Amino acid sequence: MTSxxxxxxxxxxxxxxxxxxxxxxxxxxxxxxxxxSIAPLYFTLVFSLKPVAxxxxxPIWWPFPFTLENYQTILQxxxxxxxxxxxxxVISITVTIFRVLFCAMAGYAFARIEFPLKNFLFNLLLVSxxxxxxxxxxxxxxxxxxxxxxxxxxxxxxxxxxxxxxxxSMWGVIVPGMADAxxxxxxxxxxKSFPKELEEAAMMxxxxxxGTFFRIxxxxxxxxxxxxxxxxxxGAWNSFMWPLLVLRTPExxxxxxxxxxxxxxxxxxxxxxxxxxxxNTLPMLIIFFAFQKYFxxxxxxxxxxxx
Amino acid sequence: xxxxxxxGGPLAWLAANVGRILISVFVPVITFLVLWQGFIFLxxxxxxxxxxxxxxxxxxxGGVAALYAVANWLxxxxxxxxxxxxxxxxxxxxALAILFxxxxxxxxxxLDLSFRDATGQRYIGIGNYIFALTDRVMLEAFRxxxxxxxxxxxxxxxxxxxxxxxADRSRFESVYKAIIFMPMAISFVxxxxxxxxxxxxxxxxxxxxxxxxxxAIVLALGGQSQPWLxxxxxxxxxxxIIMVWLQTGFAMVVISSAIKGISSEVLxxxxxxxxxxxxxxxxxxxxxxxxxxxxxxxxxxxxxxKLFDIVRVMTGGNNGTNxxxxxxxxxxxTYSNAGRASAIAIILLLAVIPVMIYNLRQFRERRAx
Numbered sequence: 001m002t003s004x005x006x007x008x009x010x011x012x013x014x015x016x017x018x019x020x021x022x023x024x025x026x027x028x029x030x031x032x033x034x035x036x037s038i039a040p041l042y043f044t045l046v047f048s049l050k051p052v053a054x055x056x057x058x059p060i061w062w063p064f065p066f067t068l069e070n071y072q073t074i075l076q077x078x079x080x081x082x083x084x085x086x087x088x089x090v091i092s093i094t095v096t097i098f099r100v101l102f103c104a105m106a107g108y109a110f111a112r113i114e115f116p117l118k119n120f121l122f123n124l125l126l127v128s129x130x131x132x133x134x135x136x137x138x139x140x141x142x143x144x145x146x147x148x149x150x151x152x153x154x155x156x157x158x159x160x161x162x163x164x165x166x167x168x169s170m171w172g173v174i175v176p177g178m179a180d181a182x183x184x185x186x187x188x189x190x191x192k193s194f195p196k197e198l199e200e201a202a203m204m205x206x207x208x209x210x211g212t213f214f215r216i217x218x219x220x221x222x223x224x225x226x227x228x229x230x231x232x233x234x235g236a237w238n239s240f241m242w243p244l245l246v247l248r249t250p251e252x253x254x255x256x257x258x259x260x261x262x263x264x265x266x267x268x269x270x271x272x273x274x275x276x277x278x279x280n281t282l283p284m285l286i287i288f289f290a291f292q293k294y295f296x297x298x299x300x301x302x303x304x305x306x307x
Numbered sequence: 308x309x310x311x312x313x314x315g316g317p318l319a320w321l322a323a324n325v326g327r328i329l330i331s332v333f334v335p336v337i338t339f340l341v342l343w344q345g346f347i348f349l350x351x352x353x354x355x356x357x358x359x360x361x362x363x364x365x366x367x368x369g370g371v372a373a374l375y376a377v378a379n380w381l382x383x384x385x386x387x388x389x390x391x392x393x394x395x396x397x398x399x400x401x402a403l404a405i406l407f408x409x410x411x412x413x414x415x416x417x418l419d420l421s422f423r424d425a426t427g428q429r430y431i432g433i434g435n436y437i438f439a440l441t442d443r444v445m446l447e448a449f450r451x452x453x454x455x456x457x458x459x460x461x462x463x464x465x466x467x468x469x470x471x472x473x474a475d476r477s478r479f480e481s482v483y484k485a486i487i488f489m490p491m492a493i494s495f496v497x498x499x500x501x502x503x504x505x506x507x508x509x510x511x512x513x514x515x516x517x518x519x520x521x522x523a524i525v526l527a528l529g530g531q532s533q534p535w536l537x538x539x540x541x542x543x544x545x546x547x548i549i550m551v552w553l554q555t556g557f558a559m560v561v562i563s564s565a566i567k568g569i570s571s572e573v574l575x576x577x578x579x580x581x582x583x584x585x586x587x588x589x590x591x592x593x594x595x596x597x598x599x600x601x602x603x604x605x606x607x608x609x610x611x612x613k614l615f616d617i618v619r620v621m622t623g624g625n626n627g628t629n630x631x632x633x634x635x636x637x638x639x640x641t642y643s644n645a646g647r648a649s650a651i652a653i654i655l656l657l658a659v660i661p662v663m664i665y666n667l668r669q670f671r672e673r674r675a676x
Contacts, residue, residue, distance in 0.1 A: 022584075026473045033470055034486045037552070040501045041493075043520050047504065057516055059504075059523050106403065115396065121403065123667065128410045130663045132613040132632070132655045138420065138645060139413030179403075181410075238494030240616055256496040260620070263500065270504065270518055277500035281493050288492035292485055295492075299557060300564035 041281075048275035070275035080250055084258035085279065091173050091243075091254060092236040098178040099232045100225050106179070107187025108217060111194075113209075122188070129181035141245055144172045168248040177236060183228055186298065190224045191217075227294040230287065234295075237284055255280050414656075421649035435650035445651070448629045454543050455550070455611040455630065462551045463607050464600065467558025472588065474559070475566055484563065488556035499620030502549050506621075508534040539627035546628060549617050554610070558603050565599035566592060598669070605666050612659055631655050 048070050049063035074081055109115070110122055145167040166172035198220065202212045218225070243254045250261065259280055263273050288295060424431045439445055474483045490498070507519030509532075517523055522532040536542045569592065577587050593600075615632035618624055624633040631651060639648035 027477065030470065030473050030477060030483055033466065033555070034483055037487045037490055037556070040505055040520065040552075041489075044501050044504055047518075057518065059518065059520050124411070126667055127663060130609050130659060130666060131410065131414070132609075132652070132659055136410055136413035136417065137635075137652070138639060138649065139416035142416070143413065234492065238497070240494065240496055256494055259496055259500070270507070273500060274504060277497050281497040281501075284492045284494070284497075285489065288489065289485070292488075296484070296488065296560050299560050 044274050045278065048271055048278055050271045052269065052271060070271045073272055074276055074279070078262070080253070080258065081262075081276075081279070083251060084253050084255045087170060087252065088237060088255040091170050092233050094174050095177040095236040096229050096232045098174070099180060099183055100229045102179045103183030103187050103228060104218065104221065104225060105213070106184045107189075108191050108213060110184065110188040111191035112196075112199075125181045125184055129185060137241075137245070140176060140242075144176065144246060167246060168252055169246075170252065172246040173239075173243050173254070176242070177239075180232075183232065186228060187221075187224065190221065194221070223294070226291075227298040230291050230294055231298060233287070234284060237280075417649045417652050420645050421653045423646045423649075425644040425646050427645045431646065435646045436654070438647055439650045439654050444629065444634060445631075447627060448624075448631045448634045451543055451628060451630050452612060452614070454540075455547060455614055456608055458544065459547045459550050459554075459611045459614075460604060460607045462547070463554045463558050464604050466551065466555045467603070468562050468600070470555070471559045471563035471566055472592065475563060484556075484559065488560055490553050491556045493553070495616035496620060498549060498553060499617070502552075502621065506535040506545060508532060508536075510534075536622055536628075537626045542622065542626055542628055546617055546621055549621070550611070550614070554607060558607065561603050562596060562599060565596040569595045602666070602669055605662050605669070608662050609659055609666075612655065612662075631658075 043059050046061070046063045047059055049066055049068070050057075050060070050070070051065060051067045052069055052073070110118065144164050146165070164172070164175065166175065198216055199212050202216045203209075238256065239254075240256050240260075243257050244260075247253055247257060250258070253261065259276055262276050420427055421435055422430050422432065470483070470487060474480045474487075477483065493501070504518075505520040507517070508522060509517050509519070517526060517532050519532075519535075521535060526532055535545050573591060573595075574587060577591055582590070613632060614630055615636065618628055618630050618633045619636065622628045624630065624637065632655065635648050635651045635655070638644045638651060
């Protein structure tokens with residue numbers, strides 16, 4: 001559909017001009033929003049490439065004079081920075097591995113196997129997908145930390161703790177992220193549209209459900225697993241509120257929490273702050289552009305997203 | 308095959324299966340204990356961080372795989388009938404256990420806390436709810452959430468629809484889409500830093516120049532610089548723009564894929580019959596993608612009701628920009644009032660429920676399950 005006037009029966013000089021004008025307006029709008037999408041990021045990048053001496057001058061169009069001074073400042077004077085990057089990488093990767101596995105298994109079961117309470121459980125899953133995070137925030141915090149019942153449950157001289165006691169540890173961030181309703185939902189939708197024949201053949205050959213799942217189903221659903229993995233990685237990499245609550249000492253911070261803290265320290269030196277924020281944003285943008293079609297496909301196919 | 312094991316009556320069955328039952332109780336317990344010990348060791352050890360991290364990942368992944376293999380082996384040891392019944396739970400178990408532990412249980416606990424005092428010790432009736440529904444601070448937060456819901460959703464869906472339709476007819480469609488979708492990849496903190504830079508205001512004085520992007524533009528056009536985030540009620544709209552910036556791409560992608568699903572014959576037939584582009588848009592495109600539009604709208608409404616990060620990072624809720632979720636955060640972590648915070652959380656849940664029910668109906672109609 002390259003031209004709008006192809007199917008228009010009333011053709012004439014004036015119609016052609018009108019179509020040209022309309023087309024012009026369409027393109028102007030598109031280009032305007034595209035610029036708006038990219039401009040704040042572009043100027044952030046340019047500002048972060050400014051010499052520190054110019055940190056208090058207005059934003060500029062081109063990174064000229066060009067310097068990497070701000071990035072050096074961060075890496076050299078702020079020894080915790082590499083550590084935050086490391087923490088973020090480790091947490092995001094671990095969460096991603098677990099979540100992809102668990103969500104694929106649960107999604108497969110919801111799509112293929114009949115079991116009691118299945119519909120009820122699936123409804124519950126959909127509800128929890130839309131639940132506002134703050135509703136569960138305090139108790140989740142207690143469960144990860146000191147426990148729902150302080151001091152635990154006593155059975156004779158045996159005390160059962162009701163919490164995981166994982167505050168200020170990276171496991172406190174990882175454990176609650178290991179499964180999520182959106183992921184299960186996405187994988188269920190996927191396995192429903194997935195041909196049964198291959199699995200049935202494998203089952204005939206005598207491999208059980210378990211073997212079939214790992215030998216046949218998982219390898220075939222690679223693309224979908226990659227999509228879920230990318231979304232999960234993005235969510236974990238960007239996650240803010242939960243790590244903010246769980247992590248206490250600066251050594252254990254993830255990059256977004258560290259950035260928020262760092263911003264307090266260097267608040268006035270804008271060029272350094274912006275350079276710091278790009279440490280968080282740029283890796284994600286690179287991954288995003290490299291795997292763009294997977295992101296777009298997953299969102300288009302479920303009509304939904306996390307968060 | 309399963310009938311054989313049950314044929315001799317319950318006692319015979321028990322006798323035949325005692326070994327299996329014992330194994331199925333002890334093996335998981337032992338596996339679990341071993342894993343738990345490993346975990347305790349990892350938590351308390353003094354080895355270098357990197358080593359711990361690597362061991363921890365190996366332990367975690369390997370441990371879970373071991374637990375699984377054990378669980379599945381066990382289920383297969385059971386009589387066939389039981390094995391059939393239990394196997395699905397090996398698959399859905401972990402995901403559901405985590406969701407139960409971190410969603411269902413906490414919701415009930417929040418409900419309970421909302422009837423208690425600040426420290427969660429005594430029951431105080433509905434006092435927290437009276438606060439949450441009548442206090443001036445809360446009323447302001449409700450008003451702001453309403454602004455977010457109405458304007459945020461309207462702009463996201465409206466712009467998303469417009470851009471999806473336009474991009475569908477343009478050349479370089481994928482380029483526009485990629486650029487407009489891009490802000491979705493950015494974290495709220497990252498977006499917060501970027502947009503603080505856009506809205507920064509330095510004030511007037513000798514030797515001070517505006518470093519904020521928006522003020523630089525306004526000054527270049529001959530206007531006056533403004534403290535954008537301190538101008539109630541307009542500052543709410545400046546914050547809403549950030550959400551529109553982040554979410555329009557989402558709306559666009561979903562709507563765009565729905566538009567591609569409309570059969571091209573219908574569109575061409577309408578055009579041959581003399582319908583102009585606006586008629587095609589209103590009478591064919593919109594009705595065909597109504598379901599998708601509603602899903603996108605409800606998703607964004609829920610998002611705007613839950614909204615927290617943007618406000619927290621940009622203004623902290625000051626200058627009349629407070630929202631419900633941020634007031635929850637303040638009550639819980641600044642004023643340490645668990646009771647009030649929980650009541651606010653429950654009210655937020657109640658506000659989301661109608662939209663949630665509607666969404667569930669939609670899923671059912673689309674035969675999502």
